[in-house]
Structure formats: structure tokens, C-alpha cells
Amino acid sequence: MRATVKDVARRAGVSPKTVSNVMNGIVQVSAPTRLRVEQAMAELDYVPNLSARGLRNGRSGVIALALPDLATPYSAEVAHHIVEVAHEQGWIVQIEETGSDPQREQELMTRARSNLIDGLILNPVVLDESAVKVGVALPPVVLLGEVTQQLADRVFVDSLGAARDMTLALAKTGRKRIAVLGTTQGRGSAAAILRTQGYEAAMDSLGIPRDESLLIPCEKWTPETAAKALGAFLDTNPVPDALFCFTDSMAIGALSVLWKRGLRVPEDIAVAGFDDIADGRYAVPSLTTVSFDKRTMASEALRLLTERMGDRAHGQRVVSVEYSIVERDSSGA
Amino acid sequence: MRATVKDVARRAGVSPKTVSNVMNGIVQVSAPTRLRVEQAMAELDYVPNLSARGLRNGRSGVIALALPDLATPYSAEVAHHIVEVAHEQGWIVQIEETGSDPQREQELMTRARSNLIDGLILNPVVLDESAVKVGVALPPVVLLGEVTQQLADRVFVDSLGAARDMTLALAKTGRKRIAVLGTTQGRGSAAAILRTQGYEAAMDSLGIPRDESLLIPCEKWTPETAAKALGAFLDTNPVPDALFCFTDSMAIGALSVLWKRGLRVPEDIAVAGFDDIADGRYAVPSLTTVSFDKRTMASEALRLLTERMGDRAHGQRVVSVEYSIVERDSSGA
DNA sequence: GTCTCACATTACATCGATGTAATAGCGAGG
DNA sequence: CCTCGCTATTACATCGATGTAATGTGAGAC
Numbered sequence: 001m002r003a004t005v006k007d008v009a010r011r012a013g014v015s016p017k018t019v020s021n022v023m024n025g026i027v028q029v030s031a032p033t034r035l036r037v038e039q040a041m042a043e044l045d046y047v048p049n050l051s052a053r054g055l056r057n058g059r060s061g062v063i064a065l066a067l068p069d070l071a072t073p074y075s076a077e078v079a080h081h082i083v084e085v086a087h088e089q090g091w092i093v094q095i096e097e098t099g100s101d102p103q104r105e106q107e108l109m110t111r112a113r114s115n116l117i118d119g120l121i122l123n124p125v126v127l128d129e130s131a132v133k134v135g136v137a138l139p140p141v142v143l144l145g146e147v148t149q150q151l152a153d154r155v156f157v158d159s160l161g162a163a164r165d166m167t168l169a170l171a172k173t174g175r176k177r178i179a180v181l182g183t184t185q186g187r188g189s190a191a192a193i194l195r196t197q198g199y200e201a202a203m204d205s206l207g208i209p210r211d212e213s214l215l216i217p218c219e220k221w222t223p224e225t226a227a228k229a230l231g232a233f234l235d236t237n238p239v240p241d242a243l244f245c246f247t248d249s250m251a252i253g254a255l256s257v258l259w260k261r262g263l264r265v266p267e268d269i270a271v272a273g274f275d276d277i278a279d280g281r282y283a284v285p286s287l288t289t290v291s292f293d294k295r296t297m298a299s300e301a302l303r304l305l306t307e308r309m310g311d312r313a314h315g316q317r318v319v320s321v322e323y324s325i326v327e328r329d330s331s332g333a
Numbered sequence: 334m335r336a337t338v339k340d341v342a343r344r345a346g347v348s349p350k351t352v353s354n355v356m357n358g359i360v361q362v363s364a365p366t367r368l369r370v371e372q373a374m375a376e377l378d379y380v381p382n383l384s385a386r387g388l389r390n391g392r393s394g395v396i397a398l399a400l401p402d403l404a405t406p407y408s409a410e411v412a413h414h415i416v417e418v419a420h421e422q423g424w425i426v427q428i429e430e431t432g433s434d435p436q437r438e439q440e441l442m443t444r445a446r447s448n449l450i451d452g453l454i455l456n457p458v459v460l461d462e463s464a465v466k467v468g469v470a471l472p473p474v475v476l477l478g479e480v481t482q483q484l485a486d487r488v489f490v491d492s493l494g495a496a497r498d499m500t501l502a503l504a505k506t507g508r509k510r511i512a513v514l515g516t517t518q519g520r521g522s523a524a525a526i527l528r529t530q531g532y533e534a535a536m537d538s539l540g541i542p543r544d545e546s547l548l549i550p551c552e553k554w555t556p557e558t559a560a561k562a563l564g565a566f567l568d569t570n571p572v573p574d575a576l577f578c579f580t581d582s583m584a585i586g587a588l589s590v591l592w593k594r595g596l597r598v599p600e601d602i603a604v605a606g607f608d609d610i611a612d613g614r615y616a617v618p619s620l621t622t623v624s625f626d627k628r629t630m631a632s633e634a635l636r637l638l639t640e641r642m643g644d645r646a647h648g649q650r651v652v653s654v655e656y657s658i659v660e661r662d663s664s665g666a
Numbered sequence: 667g668t669c670t671c672a673c674a675t676t677a678c679a680t681c682g683a684t685g686t687a688a689t690a691g692c693g694a695g696g
Numbered sequence: 697c698c699t700c701g702c703t704a705t706t707a708c709a710t711c712g713a714t715g716t717a718a719t720g721t722g723a724g725a726c
Contacts, residue, residue: 052682076409385712
């Protein structure tokens with residue numbers, strides 16, 4: 001059986017509450033008593049029961065991280081940084097995948113309210129509208145990325161500005177027929193809309209007439225779907241000068257298709273992505289992309305969350321993470 | 334304030350225990366009573382407090398997944414499948430990163446014993462020896478992958494066999510100077526040792542004399558380190574016919590270096606990896622690799638874990654997941 | 667009509683840690 | 697020497713859900 005405060009107390013010859021006081025350090029405990037208790041804890045190999053503590057305190061020390069799909073390189077990198085930062089601050093991280101299953105969102109919210117978690121970092125992609133349920137009965141929530149409605153604290157990268165700057169960077173070398181991959185028809189994700197707008201803003205400012213046919217739709221932002229979408233596009237359209245993919249994952253799928261078709265990157269067509277995932281650096285050719293510090297993103301998200309948990313925050317706060325255009329071989333800089 | 338069993342009981346005109354009985358369904362509850370209780374739960378938007386339940390039951394419904402680094406594509410894919418399978422079975426998953434910090438392992442074990450988790454799935458890489466601490470006072474543990482000592486239940490892919498088969502597959506097209514990337518000097522990870530042995534077994538059976546210089550060491554299995562290691566190798570050695578990288582991540586780093594040096598894959602050199610990560614399919618050229626079903630791996634790991642949690646398991650059990658050689662463009666099949 | 671027996675329901679205690687309020691201990695000032 | 701006042705420590709109740717043992721309720725058998 002595992003030791004409890006009671007056991008430690010008995011061994012140290014004090015009351016359970018004194019043991020608790022030693023652990024929490026809020027109430028004064030005399031040096032000799034503290035020493036005896038600490039020794040007893042060590043001897044019994046005492047480890048506090050977090051369920052009991054959570055029940056009593058109403059806090060569990062656990063935060064949840066909800067992402068669409070952990071296997072996506074971008075999500076994985078974000079998760080990595082959040083877990084790392086959270087651990088440094090003593091938080092335990094629970095993973096929730098929202099996937100494509102809309103019911104999962106409901107379960108997630110239910111679980112979020114089951115008191116096992118003190119806060120939630122949510123990367124909404126499919127579930128913009130579901131986030132509406134972020135109500136008063138829920139623990140604090142921080143959103144990651146672009147959204148259509150501002151419903152909670154949020155950390156994001158300026159998709160519109162970044163897409164505009166990337167388009168301008170591609171145009172810099174004289175390329176005019178610039179296509180984008182990843183637009184959505186009808187109501188799409190906030191990121192898709194904003195990145196498309198950024199692209200169009202850049203084309204407008206360059207004085208290049210808009211060409212609807214250069215908007216290559218791709219609902220799911222994966223290499224598979226991107227490859228398929230680009231393949232279909234190339235079957236019926238002339239090759240553009242440049243291709244701006246809305247994520248690096250899509251760009252990797254695109255590079256694969258271009259290579260298979262014998263199109264040289266960047267000679268025949270420049271390619272760029274968004275997110276600066278690790279794989280882009282080792283793509284063939286290495287991928288030009290929109291880069292930002294995911295570590296900063298993670299620590300800002302955690303800061304917002306913990307501040308709100310401590311009731312030291314009011315109103316909805318928004319933190320923008322700086323981005324930069326990183327030009328690698330795929331755009332022939 | 335959130336509703337508790339007491340509130341639900343009051344509203345339904347029954348005792349708290351009856352509410353509990355309705356939820357757990359072990360004790361018989363008459364249909365009308367059950368209905369009243371369920372209605373009351375719905376009206377009050379009742380959600381059970383998992384801390385309280387965990388305290389009372391000694392079970393939290395949470396399992397931990399410990400990986401070296403969540404940002405690694407392989408780890409991310411494994412995590413994805415484990416989270417997915419676990420969620421289907423109603424488990425909550427907590428993520429722990431063991432990283433390169435050896436002290437993290439200790440914290441991990443401590444946390445594992447804090448009763449917030451009912452079981453642990455551990456992917457040991459750096460921490461073979463630390464797993465020794467897997468003692469009686471710990472919750473059930475399942476190991477993922479190769480280890481040097483059999484310390485707990487385990488799910489793995491036969492690294493030696495797979496490495497042998499891959500080497501044979503590369504040799505099939507007449508290639509004789511086959512190098513491997515990812516060997517370790519001195520005591521390395523179990524996987525590194527076994528894959529090296531598999532390669533050597535294949536070379537022996539082919540009657541090709543061993544050539545120590547073709548063992549390219551690379552301690553950390555990342556694209557960065559692989560690229561560096563391969564670059565250094567190529568600076569001082571003739572180009573081999575084929576290169577078997579011990580992970581797909583390393584292969585991706587390798588492809589990048591080969592391309593930068595103007596070496597054509599597979600014409601000048603065939604390349605293969607191990608793990609069948611999604612990116613490999615979209616590498617340029619697409620990557621030949623050792624493939625296995627990660628979903629099966631995940632569900633087997635969870636099966637072993639839950640069986641042991643239910644005391645329905647004795648002795649140390651080992652499950653081997655089948656692998657296959659998938660030949661894509663990088664080996665010119 | 668009464669007695670049994672089976673089953674549904676309840677009162678109470680419990681899991682482990684900790685806040686609250688009361689107590690014990692001790693030194694200084696009158 | 698006694699009281700006041702401060703600090704370290706303790707006893708007890710509490711968080712919410714659930715197992716245990718006891719109680720209540722009904723149908724069926726004689």
C-alpha cells in the first residue's frame with residue numbers, strides 16, 4: 001500500500017495537517033519539525049495522491065491540449081512545445097484529438113468540465129462554430145490560430161499579412177502567374193480565408209489582375225489531398241510561375257507531384273509553404289516558408305491560460321506572434 | 334457552482350447512491366427511477382467529478398504516454414494512434430516527454446506513482462536503463478519498441494529481421510556497396526544494435542565481405558544529424574551503391590544532402606528508411622521503407638496495458654507487430 | 667392473512683489532502 | 697507570578713462519488 005499523509009505524520013510524530021503544511025509551505029513550520037517530516041516523507045517514499053488533492057483544492061494541475069490531428073507535423077511541433085513549456089511550469093498535459101469527428105468536440109467539452117482539467121488550449125480548425133460552446137461553466141480556454149469569431153483568449157500568427165508578404169516575395173523575382181493551393185469553397189477555415197485575402201491583397205498591390213483559376217482549392221490541408229488537387233490542376237492548366245501552398249505539409253505534397261511530372265523547382269516553378277515545419281528544411285529542394293517561433297507561441301498560450309486561471313485577466317486578449325519569410329531553395333532566392 | 338450527485342439526487346427525489354447506481358449500471362435500478370434520475374442529470378447538466386471518482390475508486394481513467402520527443406514524425410504518428418485507440422476505449426491520455434533530459438525520467442516515474450494515472454505506455458530510447466525502476470510500486474507499464482532488457486510487457490517490430498530483409502531488398506538489384514546510417518558507437522540504443530546486426534546478417538548471407546567504413550554512425554536519429562553525418566562521410570569516402578537509414582527521418586535528411594551534392598536517387602545511389610512515416614511517401618523521390626501498422630501497434634499496446642490493469646495478465650508478454658518492405662522510387666524498384 | 671424472499675433503495679463511512687477554527691506552547695511586560 | 701499576545705500545531709469537517717450493510721417494499725406461497 002502506498003504511504004499517505006497519515007503515515008508520514010505518524011512516523012514524524014506530528015499531525016497530518018503539519019505534513020500538508022510542510023508540502024505547501026504557506027503556513028509556517030518550525031525548522032526541526034520540517035526536517036523530521038521531510039525525512040519521514042523520504043523514508044516512506046511518499047508521493048501525494050493527486051486525485052485527493054484535486055478533489056480538495058478544486059484544481060488538478062492538468063491542462064488539456066486539443067488538436068485536430070497529432071500526426072500532422074505542424075500539430076506535433078506545436079504539441080511538443082506546449083508540453084515542454086507546460087512541464088517546465090509543473091503542469092501535466094492531457095491530449096485530446098478533435099479529428100474530423102464533430103462529436104468528439106462535444107465529448108471534449110464534457111470532459112473539460114469534468115474537473116480533471118484546469119484549462120484548455122484549443123487549436124480549432126474544423127470546429128470554429130463548436131467553440132461557441134465555450135461558455136461560463138467551462139475552465140479557461142486559449143485558442144491557437146485564426147478563428148472567425150473571437151470567443152476566448154487567443155494566440156495567432158497574422159495569416160493575412162504573412163500570405164501577403166510571401167506572395168510579394170515570390171513576385172520579387174519577376175514571377176507573375178502565382179497560384180495558391182489550399183483555398184476552400186464556401187465557408188472554410190478562418191486561416192484559409194485570411195491567407196487567400198493576403199494573397200489577393202498582394203496581387204492587387206502588384207497590379208496583377210486576379211485570375212480565379214489560380215486559386216487551387218484543397219479542403220483538407222494534407223500532402224495527400226494537396227498532391228491530388230495539384231495534379232488535377234496541372235492536368236487542365238498551364239504551369240504557373242509560382243505556387244504558394246497554405247501549409248508546408250501541402251507544399252511537400254506539391255513538390256512530390258511536381259517532381260514526378262518532371263517540373264523543376266525552382267527553375268520551372270517556385271514553391272512556398274507556411275508554418276516552417278522541420279521537414280521543410282530537408283525537403284527537396286528545401287522549402288521557402290512563413291516562419292514563426294512556435295516556442296513563443298506555446299509560452300504565450302500558456303501565459304494567457306495561467307493568468308486567466310489565476311483570475312488576473314479580464315476581457316478577451318489576443319497575442320500576435322511575429323512571423324518572417326524564410327527563403328530557401330524552392331523559391332530560387 | 335457545478336451540480337453534484339447530491340443535487341441530482343435531490344431533484345430526482347432519490348438518494349445520491351441511487352444516482353451513482355444509475356451511472357455505473359452494476360446495481361439494478363428500476364426503470365422509472367432510472368428515467369427520473371437520467372432526466373435530472375440532463376436538466377442539471379451534470380458531469381461527474383473525475384477527481385472524486387478517482388479518489389474513491391483508486392482509478393483515474395487516465396493513462397500516460399511517454400515519448401522522447403513529440404515533434405518527431407514517428408513519435409507523432411505513434412502518439413496519434415495511441416490517443417485515438419485510447420479515446421475509443423474511454424481512456425484519457427496524458428503526454429510525457431522524456432526528451433534528452435535524464436532527470437525527466439525520474440519525474441515521470443514519480444508522477445506515474447501519484448495515482449493520477451492507471452498505466453503507462455513508454456517508448457524508451459535514451460532511457461533503457463532507467464526503465465529498471467519499473468518496480469512493483471508502479472502502475473502497469475507497456476514498452477514500445479526494442480529494449481536491451483525485457484522489463485515489462487512490450488510491443489515491438491522485429492528490427493533485426495526487418496533490417497536484414499531491407500538489406501536483401503537493396504541488394505536484389507545488384508547493389509553491393511550498401512552503407513547504413515544510424516549506427517552508434519559503444520552502448521547505443523537497442524534498435525541501433527539490432528538493425529546493425531540485421532544488416533550484417535544480410536551482408537554475410539549475401540557473401541559480401543563486411544566493410545566497417547560503410548557503417549555511418551549517427552547518435553541522434555534526426556534529419557539534421559543524419560545530414561551532417563552523411564555529408565561528413567561523403568567528404569572522405571566514395572559514394573556507396575545504396576544507403577539504408579535506420580529511420581525515415583534520417584533518410585529524409587540524407588535525400589536532402591544527396592540532392593544538394595547532385596547525386597541522383599536511385600540512379601547513383603538507392604536510399605531506404607525505416608518506420609514508413611507519412612512524409613516518406615511524399616519525399617523526393619518517394620522513400621522505400623520498412624512499414625508496419627502503427628494502429629495495430631497502438632491497439633496491442635493498449636490491450637496489454639488494460640489486461641494487466643485488470644489483473645488478467647501474468648508474466649512478461651511480448652507482442653511482435655508484422656512488418657513489410659515497401660519499395661518506392663528511392664530504391665529504383 | 668401472514669410469512670418469506672428477492673430486489674430496490676438508503677444511511678453511513680470512506681478514499682487522501684487540506685482549510686478552518688480551536689488549542690497548546692512560550693516569551694515578554696506589568 | 698500572572699496575563700497577554702503571538703506562533704506552531706492539532707482536531708475536525710470537507711471536497712464528490714461509491715462500497716457496505718442495513719432497511720424498506722413488494723409479490724408469491726402456504
